[in-house]
Amino acid sequence: MSTASLNRAFALLLWRDLLLAFRRRTELLNPLLFFVLVTTLFPLGIGADPALLRAVAPGIIWVAALLAAMLSLDSVFRSDFEDGSLEQFLISAQPLSVLVLAKVIAHWLITGLPLLIVAPLLGLLLHMSGASIAALLLTLLLGTPVLSLIGAIGVALTVGLRRGGVILSLLVLPLYIPVLIFAADAVATSGAGLPITAHLSLLAALLVLSVSLSPLATAAALKISLS
Amino acid sequence: MLRFFHQLGSPKHFYRIAGSWIPWLAAACAVLMLYGLYQGMVVAPTDYQQGDSYRIMFIHVPSAWMSLFIYVVMAAAGAIGLIWHMKLAEVIAISSAPIGASFTFLALITGSIWGKPMWGTWWVWDARLTSELILLFLYLGVMALYGAIDDKRTAARATAILAIVGVVNIPIIHYSVEWWNTLHQGPTVTKFGAPSIDIRMLIPLLVMAVAFKLFYVLVVLMRARLEVLERERNARWVRELVEAS
Numbered sequence: 001m002s003t004a005s006l007n008r009a010f011a012l013l014l015w016r017d018l019l020l021a022f023r024r025r026t027e028l029l030n031p032l033l034f035f036v037l038v039t040t041l042f043p044l045g046i047g048a049d050p051a052l053l054r055a056v057a058p059g060i061i062w063v064a065a066l067l068a069a070m071l072s073l074d075s076v077f078r079s080d081f082e083d084g085s086l087e088q089f090l091i092s093a094q095p096l097s098v099l100v101l102a103k104v105i106a107h108w109l110i111t112g113l114p115l116l117i118v119a120p121l122l123g124l125l126l127h128m129s130g131a132s133i134a135a136l137l138l139t140l141l142l143g144t145p146v147l148s149l150i151g152a153i154g155v156a157l158t159v160g161l162r163r164g165g166v167i168l169s170l171l172v173l174p175l176y177i178p179v180l181i182f183a184a185d186a187v188a189t190s191g192a193g194l195p196i197t198a199h200l201s202l203l204a205a206l207l208v209l210s211v212s213l214s215p216l217a218t219a220a221a222l223k224i225s226l227s
Numbered sequence: 228m229l230r231f232f233h234q235l236g237s238p239k240h241f242y243r244i245a246g247s248w249i250p251w252l253a254a255a256c257a258v259l260m261l262y263g264l265y266q267g268m269v270v271a272p273t274d275y276q277q278g279d280s281y282r283i284m285f286i287h288v289p290s291a292w293m294s295l296f297i298y299v300v301m302a303a304a305g306a307i308g309l310i311w312h313m314k315l316a317e318v319i320a321i322s323s324a325p326i327g328a329s330f331t332f333l334a335l336i337t338g339s340i341w342g343k344p345m346w347g348t349w350w351v352w353d354a355r356l357t358s359e360l361i362l363l364f365l366y367l368g369v370m371a372l373y374g375a376i377d378d379k380r381t382a383a384r385a386t387a388i389l390a391i392v393g394v395v396n397i398p399i400i401h402y403s404v405e406w407w408n409t410l411h412q413g414p415t416v417t418k419f420g421a422p423s424i425d426i427r428m429l430i431p432l433l434v435m436a437v438a439f440k441l442f443y444v445l446v447v448l449m450r451a452r453l454e455v456l457e458r459e460r461n462a463r464w465v466r467e468l469v470e471a472s
Binding site for chain 2: 153157158160161163164167170171173174175177178181182185206213217220221224225227
Protein backbone atom coordinates (compact mmCIF):
# COMPACT_ATOMS: atom_id res chain seq x y z
CA MET A 1 0.00 0.00 0.00
CA SER A 2 1.72 3.16 -1.15
CA THR A 3 1.26 6.73 -0.02
CA ALA A 4 -0.16 7.58 -3.45
CA SER A 5 -3.05 5.17 -3.06
CA LEU A 6 -3.71 6.51 0.42
CA ASN A 7 -3.83 10.07 -0.89
CA ARG A 8 -6.12 8.91 -3.65
CA ALA A 9 -8.48 7.19 -1.24
CA PHE A 10 -8.50 10.30 0.92
CA ALA A 11 -9.31 12.58 -2.02
CA LEU A 12 -11.93 10.20 -3.42
CA LEU A 13 -13.74 9.92 -0.13
CA LEU A 14 -13.64 13.68 0.39
CA TRP A 15 -15.02 14.27 -3.09
CA ARG A 16 -17.71 11.61 -2.69
CA ASP A 17 -18.98 13.14 0.54
CA LEU A 18 -19.04 16.64 -0.89
CA LEU A 19 -20.89 15.39 -3.95
CA LEU A 20 -23.43 13.55 -1.83
CA ALA A 21 -24.02 16.68 0.21
CA PHE A 22 -24.53 18.90 -2.81
CA ARG A 23 -27.09 16.48 -4.22
CA ARG A 24 -29.18 17.15 -1.11
CA ARG A 25 -28.93 20.90 -0.93
CA THR A 26 -31.90 21.51 1.37
CA GLU A 27 -30.21 19.52 4.09
CA LEU A 28 -27.21 21.79 3.79
CA LEU A 29 -29.31 24.79 4.75
CA ASN A 30 -30.82 23.33 7.89
CA PRO A 31 -27.88 23.88 10.30
CA LEU A 32 -27.51 27.42 8.96
CA LEU A 33 -31.18 28.17 9.52
CA PHE A 34 -30.89 26.75 13.00
CA PHE A 35 -27.85 28.95 13.68
CA VAL A 36 -29.73 32.09 12.58
CA LEU A 37 -32.91 31.11 14.39
CA VAL A 38 -31.28 30.45 17.74
CA THR A 39 -29.41 33.74 17.53
CA THR A 40 -32.64 35.55 16.71
CA LEU A 41 -34.29 34.13 19.81
CA PHE A 42 -31.88 35.84 22.20
CA PRO A 43 -32.80 39.50 21.52
CA LEU A 44 -36.43 38.43 21.84
CA GLY A 45 -35.69 36.78 25.15
CA ILE A 46 -33.36 39.28 26.82
CA GLY A 47 -34.43 42.59 25.26
CA ALA A 48 -33.20 44.67 22.34
CA ASP A 49 -30.91 47.11 24.16
CA PRO A 50 -27.90 47.54 21.80
CA ALA A 51 -25.32 47.82 24.59
CA LEU A 52 -26.59 44.64 26.25
CA LEU A 53 -26.67 42.78 22.95
CA ARG A 54 -23.15 43.90 22.09
CA ALA A 55 -21.94 42.60 25.44
CA VAL A 56 -23.50 39.15 25.12
CA ALA A 57 -23.15 38.74 21.34
CA PRO A 58 -19.90 36.67 21.36
CA GLY A 59 -21.37 34.19 23.80
CA ILE A 60 -24.69 33.97 21.98
CA ILE A 61 -23.20 33.45 18.55
CA TRP A 62 -20.72 30.90 19.81
CA VAL A 63 -23.29 28.92 21.79
CA ALA A 64 -25.54 28.93 18.72
CA ALA A 65 -22.63 27.75 16.56
CA LEU A 66 -21.88 25.02 19.08
CA LEU A 67 -25.46 23.76 19.02
CA ALA A 68 -25.65 23.98 15.23
CA ALA A 69 -22.42 21.99 14.93
CA MET A 70 -23.71 19.40 17.36
CA LEU A 71 -27.06 18.99 15.63
CA SER A 72 -25.43 18.48 12.26
CA LEU A 73 -23.03 15.85 13.64
CA ASP A 74 -25.42 12.97 13.25
CA SER A 75 -25.02 13.07 9.47
CA VAL A 76 -21.26 12.34 9.57
CA PHE A 77 -21.60 8.58 9.72
CA ARG A 78 -25.37 7.96 9.69
CA SER A 79 -25.99 7.27 5.99
CA ASP A 80 -22.74 5.32 5.65
CA PHE A 81 -23.74 3.24 8.64
CA GLU A 82 -27.17 2.53 7.24
CA ASP A 83 -26.07 1.49 3.75
CA GLY A 84 -23.07 -0.49 4.97
CA SER A 85 -20.33 1.69 3.46
CA LEU A 86 -18.89 2.15 6.91
CA GLU A 87 -18.14 -1.55 7.15
CA GLN A 88 -16.41 -1.35 3.78
CA PHE A 89 -14.19 1.43 5.11
CA LEU A 90 -13.42 -0.74 8.09
CA ILE A 91 -12.22 -3.70 6.03
CA SER A 92 -10.49 -1.61 3.37
CA ALA A 93 -6.71 -1.67 3.10
CA GLN A 94 -6.40 2.00 4.02
CA PRO A 95 -6.09 3.02 7.67
CA LEU A 96 -9.49 3.89 9.05
CA SER A 97 -8.29 7.00 10.85
CA VAL A 98 -7.24 8.65 7.57
CA LEU A 99 -10.59 7.86 5.97
CA VAL A 100 -12.31 9.22 9.06
CA LEU A 101 -10.30 12.42 8.73
CA ALA A 102 -11.48 12.79 5.12
CA LYS A 103 -15.08 12.36 6.20
CA VAL A 104 -14.73 14.86 9.02
CA ILE A 105 -13.11 17.44 6.73
CA ALA A 106 -15.93 16.99 4.23
CA HIS A 107 -18.45 17.37 7.03
CA TRP A 108 -16.78 20.56 8.21
CA LEU A 109 -16.72 22.02 4.68
CA ILE A 110 -20.44 21.29 4.42
CA THR A 111 -21.68 22.35 7.84
CA GLY A 112 -18.91 24.34 9.55
CA LEU A 113 -17.69 26.64 6.81
CA PRO A 114 -21.16 28.01 5.91
CA LEU A 115 -21.47 29.26 9.48
CA LEU A 116 -18.69 31.72 8.64
CA ILE A 117 -20.78 33.16 5.83
CA VAL A 118 -23.78 34.03 7.99
CA ALA A 119 -21.83 34.96 11.11
CA PRO A 120 -21.04 38.56 9.98
CA LEU A 121 -24.74 39.10 9.35
CA LEU A 122 -25.57 37.92 12.85
CA GLY A 123 -22.80 40.11 14.20
CA LEU A 124 -24.40 43.14 12.59
CA LEU A 125 -27.81 42.18 13.96
CA LEU A 126 -26.31 42.09 17.46
CA HIS A 127 -24.52 45.46 16.99
CA MET A 128 -20.99 44.05 17.05
CA SER A 129 -18.10 46.26 15.95
CA GLY A 130 -16.09 45.55 12.81
CA ALA A 131 -13.08 44.35 14.78
CA SER A 132 -15.25 41.95 16.80
CA ILE A 133 -16.77 40.53 13.63
CA ALA A 134 -13.30 39.94 12.20
CA ALA A 135 -12.29 38.20 15.43
CA LEU A 136 -15.51 36.18 15.33
CA LEU A 137 -14.68 34.94 11.83
CA LEU A 138 -11.14 34.00 12.85
CA THR A 139 -12.33 32.08 15.91
CA LEU A 140 -15.03 30.32 13.89
CA LEU A 141 -12.42 29.37 11.29
CA LEU A 142 -10.18 27.85 13.96
CA GLY A 143 -12.87 26.58 16.30
CA THR A 144 -15.52 24.89 14.18
CA PRO A 145 -13.12 22.23 12.81
CA VAL A 146 -12.35 21.30 16.41
CA LEU A 147 -16.07 20.91 17.03
CA SER A 148 -16.40 18.58 14.04
CA LEU A 149 -13.34 16.56 15.04
CA ILE A 150 -14.36 16.09 18.69
CA GLY A 151 -17.96 15.52 17.70
CA ALA A 152 -16.91 12.73 15.35
CA ILE A 153 -15.73 10.71 18.36
CA GLY A 154 -19.13 11.05 19.97
CA VAL A 155 -20.95 10.14 16.78
CA ALA A 156 -18.73 7.13 16.25
CA LEU A 157 -19.61 5.91 19.75
CA THR A 158 -23.35 6.38 19.29
CA VAL A 159 -23.81 5.55 15.61
CA GLY A 160 -25.28 2.13 16.29
CA LEU A 161 -27.86 3.44 18.76
CA ARG A 162 -31.42 4.16 17.81
CA ARG A 163 -31.84 7.06 20.21
CA GLY A 164 -28.32 8.42 19.99
CA GLY A 165 -29.19 12.10 19.75
CA VAL A 166 -29.64 13.05 23.40
CA ILE A 167 -26.72 10.92 24.52
CA LEU A 168 -24.55 12.48 21.83
CA SER A 169 -25.17 15.93 23.28
CA LEU A 170 -24.33 14.66 26.76
CA LEU A 171 -21.06 13.18 25.49
CA VAL A 172 -19.95 16.00 23.26
CA LEU A 173 -21.03 19.27 24.86
CA PRO A 174 -18.72 19.06 27.93
CA LEU A 175 -15.79 18.48 25.58
CA TYR A 176 -16.72 21.63 23.63
CA ILE A 177 -16.27 23.88 26.64
CA PRO A 178 -12.60 24.89 26.05
CA VAL A 179 -13.38 25.98 22.48
CA LEU A 180 -16.34 28.01 23.68
CA ILE A 181 -14.29 29.71 26.40
CA PHE A 182 -11.34 30.70 24.23
CA ALA A 183 -13.39 31.68 21.20
CA ALA A 184 -16.09 33.73 22.92
CA ASP A 185 -13.48 35.41 25.08
CA ALA A 186 -11.38 36.26 22.01
CA VAL A 187 -14.34 38.02 20.43
CA ALA A 188 -15.15 39.89 23.64
CA THR A 189 -11.49 40.88 24.07
CA SER A 190 -11.21 42.22 20.53
CA GLY A 191 -14.39 44.21 21.17
CA ALA A 192 -12.52 45.90 24.03
CA GLY A 193 -9.72 46.77 21.61
CA LEU A 194 -7.15 44.34 23.05
CA PRO A 195 -4.96 41.90 21.08
CA ILE A 196 -6.22 38.33 20.76
CA THR A 197 -3.14 36.49 19.53
CA ALA A 198 -3.01 34.42 22.73
CA HIS A 199 -6.59 33.23 22.23
CA LEU A 200 -5.97 32.42 18.60
CA SER A 201 -2.79 30.51 19.44
CA LEU A 202 -4.67 28.45 22.00
CA LEU A 203 -7.49 27.73 19.56
CA ALA A 204 -4.93 26.74 16.94
CA ALA A 205 -3.28 24.46 19.50
CA LEU A 206 -6.63 22.82 20.20
CA LEU A 207 -7.10 22.38 16.46
CA VAL A 208 -3.68 20.75 16.02
CA LEU A 209 -4.27 18.49 19.01
CA SER A 210 -7.68 17.38 17.81
CA VAL A 211 -6.55 16.87 14.20
CA SER A 212 -3.81 14.56 15.38
CA LEU A 213 -5.67 12.62 18.08
CA SER A 214 -9.37 12.65 17.32
CA PRO A 215 -9.25 10.56 14.08
CA LEU A 216 -7.50 7.80 16.03
CA ALA A 217 -10.13 7.84 18.77
CA THR A 218 -12.91 8.04 16.19
CA ALA A 219 -11.53 5.07 14.29
CA ALA A 220 -11.23 3.03 17.49
CA ALA A 221 -14.79 3.98 18.45
CA LEU A 222 -16.12 3.01 15.01
CA LYS A 223 -14.46 -0.38 15.25
CA ILE A 224 -16.21 -0.97 18.57
CA SER A 225 -19.57 0.33 17.38
CA LEU A 226 -19.51 -1.93 14.33
CA SER A 227 -18.22 -5.05 16.04
CA MET B 228 2.87 -13.68 42.97
CA LEU B 229 2.39 -13.80 39.23
CA ARG B 230 -0.03 -16.67 39.67
CA PHE B 231 -2.03 -14.57 42.10
CA PHE B 232 -2.48 -11.78 39.57
CA HIS B 233 -3.29 -14.28 36.88
CA GLN B 234 -5.99 -15.77 39.08
CA LEU B 235 -7.32 -12.32 39.87
CA GLY B 236 -7.96 -11.87 36.17
CA SER B 237 -10.35 -14.79 35.97
CA PRO B 238 -13.90 -13.93 37.03
CA LYS B 239 -14.36 -16.99 39.19
CA HIS B 240 -11.25 -16.41 41.31
CA PHE B 241 -11.85 -12.69 41.40
CA TYR B 242 -15.30 -13.32 42.84
CA ARG B 243 -13.86 -15.51 45.58
CA ILE B 244 -10.81 -13.35 46.40
CA ALA B 245 -12.74 -10.08 46.39
CA GLY B 246 -15.38 -11.68 48.60
CA SER B 247 -12.75 -12.58 51.17
CA TRP B 248 -11.31 -9.04 51.13
CA ILE B 249 -14.58 -7.23 51.60
CA PRO B 250 -15.09 -7.77 55.37
CA TRP B 251 -11.52 -6.62 56.14
CA LEU B 252 -11.86 -3.57 53.92
CA ALA B 253 -15.21 -2.72 55.45
CA ALA B 254 -13.78 -2.96 58.98
CA ALA B 255 -10.70 -0.87 58.17
CA CYS B 256 -12.80 1.72 56.37
CA ALA B 257 -15.30 1.97 59.27
CA VAL B 258 -12.55 2.34 61.88
CA LEU B 259 -10.67 4.99 59.92
CA MET B 260 -13.80 6.90 59.04
CA LEU B 261 -15.07 6.96 62.62
CA TYR B 262 -11.63 7.99 63.89
CA GLY B 263 -11.28 10.67 61.22
CA LEU B 264 -14.76 12.03 61.84
CA TYR B 265 -14.20 12.12 65.60
CA GLN B 266 -10.86 13.88 65.17
CA GLY B 267 -12.32 16.27 62.64
CA MET B 268 -15.62 17.05 64.33
CA VAL B 269 -14.53 17.07 67.98
CA VAL B 270 -10.77 17.22 68.43
CA ALA B 271 -9.67 19.59 65.66
CA PRO B 272 -9.59 23.24 66.79
CA THR B 273 -12.16 25.77 65.66
CA ASP B 274 -11.04 27.91 62.74
CA TYR B 275 -10.31 31.50 63.76
CA GLN B 276 -12.16 32.84 60.72
CA GLN B 277 -14.70 30.29 59.65
CA GLY B 278 -15.73 29.01 63.07
CA ASP B 279 -17.06 25.48 63.16
CA SER B 280 -18.52 25.51 59.67
CA TYR B 281 -15.14 24.68 58.16
CA ARG B 282 -15.55 21.15 59.51
CA ILE B 283 -17.50 20.15 56.43
CA MET B 284 -14.06 20.21 54.80
CA PHE B 285 -13.39 16.72 56.20
CA ILE B 286 -16.09 15.40 53.86
CA HIS B 287 -15.80 17.93 51.09
CA VAL B 288 -12.08 17.83 50.33
CA PRO B 289 -11.67 14.02 50.30
CA SER B 290 -14.71 13.65 48.02
CA ALA B 291 -13.30 16.24 45.64
CA TRP B 292 -10.00 14.33 45.58
CA MET B 293 -11.84 11.06 45.00
CA SER B 294 -13.87 12.50 42.15
CA LEU B 295 -10.75 13.08 40.06
CA PHE B 296 -8.94 9.98 41.29
CA ILE B 297 -11.78 7.66 40.30
CA TYR B 298 -12.04 9.17 36.84
CA VAL B 299 -8.36 8.46 36.25
CA VAL B 300 -8.74 4.92 37.63
CA MET B 301 -11.74 4.40 35.37
CA ALA B 302 -9.86 5.57 32.28
CA ALA B 303 -6.78 3.51 33.17
CA ALA B 304 -8.87 0.38 33.77
CA GLY B 305 -10.75 1.07 30.56
CA ALA B 306 -7.47 1.39 28.64
CA ILE B 307 -6.20 -1.90 30.14
CA GLY B 308 -9.46 -3.55 29.10
CA LEU B 309 -9.15 -2.21 25.56
CA ILE B 310 -5.49 -3.08 25.08
CA TRP B 311 -5.24 -6.49 26.74
CA HIS B 312 -8.90 -7.47 26.40
CA MET B 313 -9.04 -8.05 30.12
CA LYS B 314 -12.66 -8.51 31.11
CA LEU B 315 -12.03 -7.71 34.73
CA ALA B 316 -10.54 -4.29 33.93
CA GLU B 317 -13.71 -3.48 31.97
CA VAL B 318 -15.79 -4.51 34.95
CA ILE B 319 -13.74 -2.32 37.31
CA ALA B 320 -13.99 0.65 34.94
CA ILE B 321 -17.75 0.35 34.62
CA SER B 322 -18.30 -0.24 38.33
CA SER B 323 -16.26 2.89 39.12
CA ALA B 324 -18.39 5.31 37.12
CA PRO B 325 -21.43 5.61 39.46
CA ILE B 326 -19.17 5.80 42.53
CA GLY B 327 -17.13 8.58 40.97
CA ALA B 328 -20.26 10.43 39.98
CA SER B 329 -21.56 10.13 43.54
CA PHE B 330 -18.33 11.52 44.99
CA THR B 331 -18.43 14.39 42.50
CA PHE B 332 -22.02 15.10 43.46
CA LEU B 333 -21.12 14.92 47.15
CA ALA B 334 -18.23 17.35 46.63
CA LEU B 335 -20.55 19.78 44.85
CA ILE B 336 -23.29 19.54 47.47
CA THR B 337 -20.99 19.87 50.47
CA GLY B 338 -19.17 22.71 48.71
CA SER B 339 -22.48 24.45 48.20
CA ILE B 340 -23.44 23.99 51.86
CA TRP B 341 -20.02 25.29 52.86
CA GLY B 342 -20.24 28.20 50.43
CA LYS B 343 -23.52 29.53 51.79
CA PRO B 344 -22.19 30.77 55.16
CA MET B 345 -18.69 31.55 53.82
CA TRP B 346 -19.37 33.29 50.54
CA GLY B 347 -23.02 34.19 51.17
CA THR B 348 -24.21 32.26 48.16
CA TRP B 349 -24.94 28.66 47.23
CA TRP B 350 -23.02 28.81 44.00
CA VAL B 351 -20.13 30.82 42.58
CA TRP B 352 -18.87 30.44 39.04
CA ASP B 353 -15.46 29.78 40.47
CA ALA B 354 -12.98 27.83 38.36
CA ARG B 355 -12.82 24.83 40.70
CA LEU B 356 -16.58 24.62 41.14
CA THR B 357 -17.17 24.87 37.43
CA SER B 358 -14.66 22.20 36.49
CA GLU B 359 -16.10 19.92 39.17
CA LEU B 360 -19.54 20.42 37.64
CA ILE B 361 -18.18 19.60 34.19
CA LEU B 362 -16.56 16.49 35.65
CA LEU B 363 -20.00 15.43 36.87
CA PHE B 364 -21.32 15.85 33.31
CA LEU B 365 -18.45 13.71 32.00
CA TYR B 366 -19.35 10.96 34.49
CA LEU B 367 -23.01 11.16 33.55
CA GLY B 368 -22.05 10.90 29.87
CA VAL B 369 -20.06 7.74 30.56
CA MET B 370 -22.96 6.22 32.49
CA ALA B 371 -25.51 7.24 29.86
CA LEU B 372 -23.45 5.69 27.08
CA TYR B 373 -23.02 2.46 29.03
CA GLY B 374 -26.75 2.29 29.69
CA ALA B 375 -27.64 2.98 26.06
CA ILE B 376 -25.72 0.12 24.44
CA ASP B 377 -27.42 -3.23 24.87
CA ASP B 378 -24.43 -5.53 24.47
CA LYS B 379 -22.52 -5.02 27.70
CA ARG B 380 -19.08 -5.91 26.35
CA THR B 381 -19.42 -3.42 23.49
CA ALA B 382 -20.78 -0.91 25.97
CA ALA B 383 -17.79 -1.36 28.26
CA ARG B 384 -15.32 -0.85 25.42
CA ALA B 385 -17.18 2.19 24.06
CA THR B 386 -17.26 3.82 27.49
CA ALA B 387 -13.55 3.06 27.89
CA ILE B 388 -12.84 5.14 24.77
CA LEU B 389 -15.03 7.92 26.10
CA ALA B 390 -13.27 7.84 29.48
CA ILE B 391 -9.86 8.05 27.80
CA VAL B 392 -10.99 10.99 25.67
CA GLY B 393 -12.30 12.56 28.86
CA VAL B 394 -8.99 12.09 30.66
CA VAL B 395 -7.13 13.82 27.83
CA ASN B 396 -9.67 16.63 28.01
CA ILE B 397 -9.89 17.13 31.76
CA PRO B 398 -6.65 19.16 32.04
CA ILE B 399 -7.61 21.23 29.01
CA ILE B 400 -11.07 21.89 30.41
CA HIS B 401 -9.66 22.66 33.84
CA TYR B 402 -7.14 25.21 32.59
CA SER B 403 -9.55 26.79 30.13
CA VAL B 404 -12.07 27.24 32.94
CA GLU B 405 -9.37 28.72 35.13
CA TRP B 406 -8.41 31.16 32.37
CA TRP B 407 -12.07 32.05 31.81
CA ASN B 408 -12.61 32.70 35.48
CA THR B 409 -9.52 34.83 36.01
CA LEU B 410 -10.51 37.04 33.10
CA HIS B 411 -14.11 37.49 34.09
CA GLN B 412 -13.95 38.14 37.80
CA GLY B 413 -11.47 38.97 40.50
CA PRO B 414 -10.07 36.30 42.80
CA THR B 415 -12.72 34.77 45.01
CA VAL B 416 -12.20 33.43 48.49
CA THR B 417 -9.37 30.96 48.49
CA LYS B 418 -10.18 27.73 50.25
CA PHE B 419 -7.44 27.84 52.84
CA GLY B 420 -7.11 31.48 53.77
CA ALA B 421 -4.07 30.88 55.95
CA PRO B 422 -0.83 29.92 54.18
CA SER B 423 -0.77 26.48 55.76
CA ILE B 424 -3.20 24.25 57.51
CA ASP B 425 -2.98 23.41 61.20
CA ILE B 426 -1.52 19.97 61.81
CA ARG B 427 -4.50 19.06 64.02
CA MET B 428 -6.74 19.73 61.02
CA LEU B 429 -4.45 18.10 58.51
CA ILE B 430 -4.30 14.71 60.23
CA PRO B 431 -8.09 14.10 60.28
CA LEU B 432 -8.22 15.31 56.69
CA LEU B 433 -5.63 12.76 55.59
CA VAL B 434 -7.29 10.03 57.66
CA MET B 435 -10.58 10.81 55.97
CA ALA B 436 -8.88 10.77 52.57
CA VAL B 437 -7.55 7.26 53.24
CA ALA B 438 -10.95 6.18 54.59
CA PHE B 439 -12.66 7.44 51.43
CA LYS B 440 -10.14 5.56 49.28
CA LEU B 441 -10.87 2.36 51.20
CA PHE B 442 -14.57 3.03 50.86
CA TYR B 443 -14.13 3.32 47.09
CA VAL B 444 -12.16 0.07 46.92
CA LEU B 445 -14.81 -1.63 49.05
CA VAL B 446 -17.76 -0.44 46.97
CA VAL B 447 -16.03 -1.01 43.64
CA LEU B 448 -15.25 -4.60 44.64
CA MET B 449 -18.86 -5.17 45.71
CA ARG B 450 -20.19 -3.71 42.48
CA ALA B 451 -17.63 -5.59 40.41
CA ARG B 452 -18.62 -8.88 42.05
CA LEU B 453 -22.25 -8.31 41.12
CA GLU B 454 -21.28 -7.29 37.61
CA VAL B 455 -19.16 -10.43 37.25
CA LEU B 456 -22.06 -12.60 38.44
CA GLU B 457 -24.37 -10.97 35.93
CA ARG B 458 -21.97 -11.31 33.03
CA GLU B 459 -21.06 -14.91 33.86
CA ARG B 460 -24.59 -15.98 34.68
CA ASN B 461 -24.39 -18.83 32.19
CA ALA B 462 -21.09 -20.13 33.53
CA ARG B 463 -21.08 -23.31 35.56
CA TRP B 464 -19.42 -21.88 38.66
CA VAL B 465 -22.18 -19.29 38.99
CA ARG B 466 -24.85 -21.95 38.75
CA GLU B 467 -23.06 -24.05 41.37
CA LEU B 468 -22.77 -20.98 43.58
CA VAL B 469 -26.48 -20.26 43.32
CA GLU B 470 -27.45 -23.86 43.92
CA ALA B 471 -25.18 -24.06 46.97
CA SER B 472 -26.74 -21.05 48.65
